[in-house]
Amino acid sequence: MxxxxxxxxxxxxxxxxxxxxxxxxxxxxxxxxxxxxxxxxxxxxxxxxxxxxxxxxxxxxxxxxxxxxxxxxxxxxxxDPAEQAALVEQFNAARDSEYAEVLERTPAMLQEIATETARGRATYAEVEESEADLERFRSWLAKISDRDYFGAPGRAAAEAAVAECAEALAAFEAAALNAEAREIAPISNDVPAR
Known part of the structure; x- marks a missing residue:
């Protein structure tokens, strides 16, 4: 029933x-x-x-x-359970369409990180730019998830794609930190002679 x-x-x-x-x-x-x-x-x-x-x-x-x-x-x-199931499917299809948009756009962020890494441009400015992109993805995904009332199947893939972006950004940030550390001259403990 x-x-x-x-x-x-x-x-x-x-x-x-x-x-x-x-x-x-x-x-x-x-x-x-x-x-x-x-x-x-x-x-x-x-x-x-x-x-x-x-x-x-x-x-x-x-x-x-x-x-x-x-x-x-x-x-x-x-x-009617069949009508209700059809409505739930329509709600889920709408959310899956939104999750698919996230999946379409995350590869661009991953590609940007890969390109900047290959160019040796792992810099703080590039990290900040990618952090902003990641925050937009997280915010967007949270908004979709908030209206995903019936557990649309596309949610897991979208969450995984955003998590992959976060992992790529963490590695990119570590590379930027290492690059910056190499650029800073070591501080000498020697006391200058008078």
């Missing part, structure tokens, strides 16, 4: 920004997108009915109403 994930309560969210400022439509879209909403049609989407998600949706609705738009949120359950 239940699917492999069990019966999952969902939020059915319907929002219209008509009557509000032009910026409201973009703000609504961005917020729902950041929460991992699954759109059924324009202005109607589903989200898992989890407390943090529901609080954010209620805040969004309050803003929509304050700014002149309309909307409502209903808590629903899908009775």
């Amino acid at each position: 239940t699917s492999t994930v069990g019966r999952v309560p969902l939020l059915l969210v319907s929002i219209s920004s008509a009557g509000g400022p032009d910026s409201l439509r973009v703000a609504v879209w961005r917020k729902l997108r950041s929460l991992g909403a699954l759109y059924l049609q324009q202005s109607v989407c589903l989200l898992p009915a989890r407390d943090p998600v529901e609080r954010q949706v209620r805040r969004l609705l309050a803003r929509v109403h304050t700014d002149g738009g309309t909307g409502q949120v209903l808590r629903i359950e899908i009775a």
